[in-house]
Amino acid sequence: xxxxxxxxxxxxxxxxxxxxxxxxxxxxxxxxxxxxxxxxxxxxxxxxxxxxxxxxxxxxxxxxxxxxxxxxxxxxxxxxxxxxxxxxxxxxxxxxxxxxxxxxxxxxxxxxxxxxxxxxxxxxxxxxxxxxxxxxxxxxxxxxxxxxxxxxxxxxxxxxxxxxxxxxxxxxxxxxxxxxxxxxxxxxxxxxxxxxxxxxxxxxxxxxxxxxxxxxxxxxxxxxxxxxxxxxxxxxxxxxxxxxxxxxxxxxxxxxxxxxxxxxxxxxxxxxxxxxxxxxxxxxxxxxxxxxxxxxxxxxxxxxxxxxxxxxxxxxxxxxxxxxxxx
Amino acid sequence: xxxxxxxxxxxxxxxxxxxxxxxxxxxxxxxxxxxxxxxxxxxxxxxxxxxxxxxxxxxxxxxxxxxxxxxxxxxxxxxxxxxxxxxxxxxxxxxxxxxxxxxxxxxxxxxxxxxxxxxxxxxxxxxxxxxxxxxxxxxxxxxxxxxxxxxxxxxxxxxxxxxxxxxxxxxxxxxxxxxxxxxxxxxxxxxxxxxxxxxxxxxxxxxxxxxxxxxxxxxxxxxxxxxxxxxxxxxxxxxxxxxxxxxxxxxxxxxxxxxxxxxxxxxxxxxxxxxxxxxxxxxxxxxxxxxxxxxxxxxxxxxxxxxxxxxxxxxxxxxxxxxxxxxxxxxxxxxxxxxxxxxxxxxxxxxxxxxxxxxxxxxxxxxxxxxxxxxxxxxxxxxxxxxxxxxxxxxxxxxxxxxxxxxxxxxxxxxxxxxxxxxxxxxxxxxxxxxxxxxxxxxxxxxxxxxxxxxxxxxxxxxxxxxxxxxxxxxxxxxxxxxxxxxxxxxxxxxx
Numbered sequence: 126x127x128x129x130x131x132x133x134x135x136x137x138x139x140x141x142x143x144x145x146x147x148x149x150x151x152x153x154x155x156x157x158x159x160x161x162x163x164x165x166x167x168x169x170x171x172x173x174x175x176x177x178x179x180x181x182x183x184x185x186x187x188x189x190x191x192x193x194x195x196x197x198x199x200x201x202x203x204x205x206x207x208x209x210x211x212x213x214x215x216x217x218x219x220x221x222x223x224x225x226x227x228x229x230x231x232x233x234x235x236x237x238x239x240x241x242x243x244x245x246x247x248x249x250x251x252x253x254x255x256x257x258x259x260x261x262x263x264x265x266x267x268x269x270x271x272x273x274x275x276x277x278x279x280x281x282x283x284x285x286x287x288x289x290x291x292x293x294x295x296x297x298x299x300x301x302x303x304x305x306x307x308x309x310x311x312x313x314x315x316x317x318x319x320x321x322x323x324x325x326x327x328x329x330x331x332x333x334x335x336x337x338x339x340x341x342x343x344x345x346x347x348x349x350x351x352x353x354x355x356x357x358x359x360x361x362x363x364x365x366x367x368x369x370x371x372x373x374x375x376x377x378x379x380x381x382x383x384x385x386x387x388x389x390x391x392x393x394x395x396x397x398x399x400x401x402x403x404x405x406x407x408x409x410x411x412x413x414x415x416x417x418x419x420x421x422x423x424x425x426x427x428x429x430x431x432x433x434x435x436x437x438x439x440x441x442x443x444x445x446x447x448x449x450x451x452x
Numbered sequence: 453x454x455x456x457x458x459x460x461x462x463x464x465x466x467x468x469x470x471x472x473x474x475x476x477x478x479x480x481x482x483x484x485x486x487x488x489x490x491x492x493x494x495x496x497x498x499x500x501x502x503x504x505x506x507x508x509x510x511x512x513x514x515x516x517x518x519x520x521x522x523x524x525x526x527x528x529x530x531x532x533x534x535x536x537x538x539x540x541x542x543x544x545x546x547x548x549x550x551x552x553x554x555x556x557x558x559x560x561x562x563x564x565x566x567x568x569x570x571x572x573x574x575x576x577x578x579x580x581x582x583x584x585x586x587x588x589x590x591x592x593x594x595x596x597x598x599x600x601x602x603x604x605x606x607x608x609x610x611x612x613x614x615x616x617x618x619x620x621x622x623x624x625x626x627x628x629x630x631x632x633x634x635x636x637x638x639x640x641x642x643x644x645x646x647x648x649x650x651x652x653x654x655x656x657x658x659x660x661x662x663x664x665x666x667x668x669x670x671x672x673x674x675x676x677x678x679x680x681x682x683x684x685x686x687x688x689x690x691x692x693x694x695x696x697x698x699x700x701x702x703x704x705x706x707x708x709x710x711x712x713x714x715x716x717x718x719x720x721x722x723x724x725x726x727x728x729x730x731x732x733x734x735x736x737x738x739x740x741x742x743x744x745x746x747x748x749x750x751x752x753x754x755x756x757x758x759x760x761x762x763x764x765x766x767x768x769x770x771x772x773x774x775x776x777x778x779x780x781x782x783x784x785x786x787x788x789x790x791x792x793x794x795x796x797x798x799x800x801x802x803x804x805x806x807x808x809x810x811x812x813x814x815x816x817x818x819x820x821x822x823x824x825x826x827x828x829x830x831x832x833x834x835x836x837x838x839x840x841x842x843x844x845x846x847x848x849x850x851x852x853x854x855x856x857x858x859x860x861x862x863x864x865x866x867x868x869x870x871x872x873x874x875x876x877x878x879x880x881x882x883x884x885x886x887x888x889x890x891x892x893x894x895x896x897x898x899x900x901x902x903x904x905x906x907x908x909x910x911x912x913x914x915x916x917x918x919x920x921x922x923x924x925x926x927x928x929x930x931x932x933x934x935x936x937x938x939x940x941x942x943x944x945x946x947x948x
Contacts, residue, residue, distance in 0.1 A: 444515070
């Protein structure tokens with residue numbers, strides 16, 4: 126049974142004209158009671174089905190985005206690699222290390238997470254059958270020969286049993302919604318964000334160490350790459366360092382776009398801003414007389430937040446790690 | 453049957469050493485409330501802001517404590533056994549009860565704030581305690597709940613709570629059947645390992661939980677495995693974090709540990725996993741494959757410890773592993789395949805209960821127990837819990853030796869008397885020091901009380917009979933009575 130279709134639920138048939146006998150009156154009363162309990166469970170079921178569906182849709186968007194970005198990033202890397210290969214055989218250690226890191230990010234981490242994300246898009250088969258008895262069914266449950274006391278016992282027993290059966294279905298959907306949420310957020314936090322971190326750390330390393338690239342510039346081929354690799358600014362002005370810096374920027378933008386499309390956005394952190402302990406996490410403390418205590422000096426690792434569709438609130442997925450001033 | 457009311461439910465709280473959780477029993481099943489930051493559990497950390505005098509609890513408290521650790525306190529639960537303990541944070545002094553109350557308050561308030569103001573009020577709450585908690589520690593936990601303005605209707609031991617949903621399932625499936633089952637609760641969390649073996653006995657009128665034996669190690673858990681795995685990554689990646697500046701070390705270690713957690717989870721389902729970490733230190737990367745066998749080998753010494761603790765349990769309970777009917781796993785690390793294999797080989801794979809949430813089953817079971825206390829008909833019978841002593845109890849004798857009067861792992865209630873005598877002539881004053889522990893020498897055990905006897909009749913050494921009687925009640929309270937030639941002195945001893 127498909128998870129999004131509810132029309133298969135058994136609709137009770139009420140024939141009040143036929144009621145007249147005491148047992149039939151009991152049956153009608155039981156029918157109404159079950160109807161009331163069924164409605165409550167059904168409302169809850171609908172809520173969990175909608176939540177499960179929402180998280181599934183997010184996962185589908187995420188997975189598609191990762192598949193696409195994997196291809197895009199591989200192209201960028203291929204071009205960059207080709208360019209460097211054409212220019213220089215004796216690369217310095219910095220460029221070698223950075224190229225190696227980029228290859229790991231694109232060819233391994235990104236490829237793996239794109240593959241794993243596909244598992245999140247599987248619908249799965251989950252029962253939504255919350256059947257209930259119709260009037261004739263209740264007459265049978267009560268038992269034609271029963272006295273009223275026995276009939277009441279039969280009603281209570283069946284209502285309890287039916288309630289437990291419905292609850293199992295509600296629980297299945299509740300658990301499915303929770304699992305989809307957990308899997309989605311887990312994949313983003315534990316596998317996509319390390320890619321974003323790798324890009325950030327790689328560029329930071331390049332910026333901090335790289336001065337005077339070891340390869341010769343070839344403006345013609347650099348310009349050609351620039352044209353093909355949309356959005357890489359100032360490629361022609363620099364050498365391998367600048368090109369790699371731009372590759373990092375481009376890859377970072379690709380990943381950020383994938384995340385933004387599923388409602389995951391970087392937490393904005395400004396130099397000198399006061400700590401917000403919901404959004405920021407101290408990584409270390411440093412003295413800085415130019416800033417007040419408990420104000421931010423440096424970001425060590427970016428933070429991210431997401432729109433929680435269960436509560437319609439923005440929640441922190443991962444706090445930004447920062448160096449805080451403590452004088 | 454208990455009527456569920458969303459605004460007035462029965463609640464269960466797992467007041468943990470590192471994390472806490474709150475659940476509700478809705479009449480048919482349990483639901484765990486998420487914290488205000490969208491998580492299933494709350495960090496059991498309290499921070500006092502010296503500027504505002506405000507007490508903060510949870511992740512925010514932890515983060516603030518990273519800058520000013522002197523204003524933060526963690527692991528309050530470990531201090532609940534010391535009635536005189538005072539904890540000073542940011543210049544203010546608190547008792548462990550007051551700080552535990554703050555954690556409970558935060559859990560409860562987060563639930564309250566989900567509903568319009570003044571509309572939510574728990575009908576009754578059960579709070580969990582570790583199996584080894586003594587009567588006064590349970591009482592302290594109850595006081596913390598009262599201080600938090602939570603109506604605490606009961607206290608339940610964590611392993612019993614963890615297995616209640618299993619018992620509930622059995623009662624639902626076989627309400628009329630009478631049976632006995634031996635149940636092992638294997639609780640391997642982030643930092644502690646607890647084993648509890650008990651008998652579950654279902655009769656027409658009663659559901660009896662009788663603890664047979666317990667064991668564990670309060671310094672062993674999943675965090676140790678993460679460290680081992682992180683070191684394995686470094687070794688296989690031919691990298692070292694030695695002699696690098698502290699900031700880079702911490703950043704590199706963080707990356708390794710985060711990936712270790714991921715790899716540990718993946719290796720629970722597959723035989724090998726790739727591990728790629730860029731810029732562990734700037735410019736140096738790790739790109740390796742790790743197999744389950746390598747992981748198990750690197751945590752081998754911890755596995756040996758666990759196996760020894762499990763072996764000791766059978767001795768203490770005088771039972772064979774094959775006599776266990778059901779295993780309930782608690783704590784994330786109990787999902788690691790080699791733990792499952794250990795239990796599967798010893799007890800049988802088919803006996804491992806899978807239908808439980810290892811991280812939340814304690815809070816969920818507590819909510820079920822709250823439901824029972826709220827309406828005794830929930831299980832269709834009475835619930836009774838019988839426990840045992842966790843440590844030997846005895847007195848100091850000559851030479852600083854420990855003389856146990858009540859052995860560890862004894863069924864409670866229990867009692868024992870012993871005649872002692874003096875080791876000096878004409879002693880008129882005697883201090884009897886009461887200890888708990890397992891060492892032969894008292895210096896290695898915990899002093900839990902002293903009875904001072906004065907006015908003893910003068911006798912040559914060895915000529916005065918002094919009878920010492922120990923009695924441990926069902927709720928683990930110890931009373932000690934000393935009698936010497938008609939003089940009698942009794943004291944109720946708090947295990948501190």
